[in-house]
Amino acid sequence: xxxxxxxxxxxAEIVNEVTGIPAEDVQLDKxxxxxxxVDSLSMVEVVVAAEEKFSVRxxxxxxxxxxxxxxxxxxxxxxxxxx
Amino acid sequence: xxxxxxxxxxxxxxxxxxxxxxxxxxxxLAGKSGVxxxxxxxxxxxxxxxxxxxxVEPTDVLDRVKARRLDRSAQFAMVAAMEAxxxxxxxxxxxxxxxxxxxxxxxxxxxxxxxxxxxxxxxxGPRRVSPLAVPMLMPNAPAANVGLxxxxxxxxxxxxxxxxxxxxxxxxxxxxIRLGRADVVLAGGTEAAIHPxxxxxxxxxxxxxxxxxxxxxxxxxxxxRPWDVARxxxxxxxxxxxxxxxxxxxxxxxxxTIYAEVLGTGITADSHDIAQPDPEGRxxxxxxxxxxxxxxxSPGDIAHVNAHATSTPQxxxxxxxxxxxxxxxxxxEVVVTSxxxxxxxLLGGAxxxxxxxxxxAIRHRxxxxxxxxxxxxxxxxxxxxxxxxxxxxxxxxxxxxxFGFGGANVAVAFGSI
Numbered sequence: 001x002x003x004x005x006x007x008x009x010x011x012a013e014i015v016n017e018v019t020g021i022p023a024e025d026v027q028l029d030k031x032x033x034x035x036x037x038v039d040s041l042s043m044v045e046v047v048v049a050a051e052e053k054f055s056v057r058x059x060x061x062x063x064x065x066x067x068x069x070x071x072x073x074x075x076x077x078x079x080x081x082x083x
Numbered sequence: 084x085x086x087x088x089x090x091x092x093x094x095x096x097x098x099x100x101x102x103x104x105x106x107x108x109x110x111x112l113a114g115k116s117g118v119x120x121x122x123x124x125x126x127x128x129x130x131x132x133x134x135x136x137x138x139v140e141p142t143d144v145l146d147r148v149k150a151r152r153l154d155r156s157a158q159f160a161m162v163a164a165m166e167a168x169x170x171x172x173x174x175x176x177x178x179x180x181x182x183x184x185x186x187x188x189x190x191x192x193x194x195x196x197x198x199x200x201x202x203x204x205x206x207x208g209p210r211r212v213s214p215l216a217v218p219m220l221m222p223n224a225p226a227a228n229v230g231l232x233x234x235x236x237x238x239x240x241x242x243x244x245x246x247x248x249x250x251x252x253x254x255x256x257x258x259x260i261r262l263g264r265a266d267v268v269l270a271g272g273t274e275a276a277i278h279p280x281x282x283x284x285x286x287x288x289x290x291x292x293x294x295x296x297x298x299x300x301x302x303x304x305x306x307x308r309p310w311d312v313a314r315x316x317x318x319x320x321x322x323x324x325x326x327x328x329x330x331x332x333x334x335x336x337x338x339x340t341i342y343a344e345v346l347g348t349g350i351t352a353d354s355h356d357i358a359q360p361d362p363e364g365r366x367x368x369x370x371x372x373x374x375x376x377x378x379x380x381s382p383g384d385i386a387h388v389n390a391h392a393t394s395t396p397q398x399x400x401x402x403x404x405x406x407x408x409x410x411x412x413x414x415x416e417v418v419v420t421s422x423x424x425x426x427x428x429l430l431g432g433a434x435x436x437x438x439x440x441x442x443x444a445i446r447h448r449x450x451x452x453x454x455x456x457x458x459x460x461x462x463x464x465x466x467x468x469x470x471x472x473x474x475x476x477x478x479x480x481x482x483x484x485x486f487g488f489g490g491a492n493v494a495v496a497f498g499s500i
């Protein structure tokens with residue numbers, strides 16, 4: 001099982017790939033929209049890439065509740081634990 | 084009121100022979116070919132394994148994050164538009180955005196994005212179709228992205244007429260300025276269709292040369308050979324060209340560099356066949372005659388023709404007939420060139436690339452050569468130099484012809500100024 005920090009770091013790589021935002025800026029307390037300026041289509045790209053990377057499913061209904069990087073990391077941790 | 088005149092004040096190009104205008108023009112004058120073997124695995128089972136691929140990958144030039152949101156055709160368009168916009172000197176508020184338009188054509192649109200997403204759909208399911216697929220693959224994506232880049236708020240259009248599209252972009256941009264709807268239009272065309280499906284499709288309709296592929300060990304640089312007796316089809320190319328078209332007084336008022344004037348344009352349809360050209364080239368002849376009339380010039384004013392001449396058996400002969408039918412006794416005096424002998428056929432980008440070559444031929448008074456013309460087809464009676472040829476001094480005009488599937492014919496006349 002990957003650690004919280006490992007998941008955050010890998011998610012940060014995905015966000016960097018999609019948006020160009022430096023990976024070190026993608027920290028748990030950051031809001032995707034307010035702090036990182038990730039637009040809605042980029043967010044879909046990030047989610048789909050994360051699903052593939054972490055072998056989890058993140059339904060569209062869940063995506064709207066993922067306000068911060070920390071929200072996404074904990075969702076992925078729970079989804080992995082349930083798998 | 085006299086008609087508003089349109090001039091060319093900026094050029095941008097990315098082509099199989101160079102990543103910008105200067106390197107492409109130098110290569111064209113030197114007779115260098117951009118046709119290469121396709122070495123990727125996906126090409127190895129295809130009936131055609133050569134193409135004129137871009138000399139410089141657009142992803143080497145563009146910002147990585149921006150590039151991944153663009154189909155390759157839009158990437159080429161952006162590279163060419165960025166060069167043309169910088170070249171024009173308009174970037175620092177030189178034009179009212181509401182008087183700035185775009186007419187950026189494409190023959191096929193975002194075909195590689197469409198097919199890559201279909202592959203993802205089939206192999207991994209609908210979840211893997213990119214949320215950006217539609218804004219990437221839509222045919223007006225190159226025009227829209229260029230428009231966003233320069234801040235254009237007049238019309239941002241995408242003419243589509245197969246291989247005549249690039250010239251149609253220039254004709255449309257010229258009309259927009261003449262009609263008073265814009266003062267500046269970035270006009271041109273782009274194409275990025277070097278992919279197994281378009282290659283198989285063009286090959287199966289027997290439009291592409293199969294020389295240099297499969298068992299043939301011919302040098303790829305010798306395969307595109309317009310008007311040569313051994314020609315057997317075109318070579319697919321890719322890239323984009325953009326011309327900054329500007330109303331003459333607007334350009335003069337800001338002291339712009341003026342490359343040439345767009346003297347006139349002519350658009351006609353063959354009404355003959357969906358794919359075959361009229362064997363006597365009557366539709367193309369009417370496009371040239373309309374262009375001369377629109378430009379208010381005579382056949383004797385034409386010093387140079389950048390021909391469509393794609394290296395197909397029928398099309399090259401038909402264009403020779405057109406030049407004779409329209410220019411009469413002056414057909415023997417014009418210097419005729421097919422730059423496709425070096426660049427291959429850029430489809431919707433062809434008219435733009437070749438208009439830029441025509442503009443530069445007028446400005447520098449030299450026409451690029453036609454390479455690989457070892458034995459001129461006896462059915463063609465034209466002066467087609469095989470090395471760069473100087474053009475005469477004084478006021479001159481030059482024609483650029485483009486013809487497309489569907490029977491589309493678009494000619495543009497440029498003149499010295």
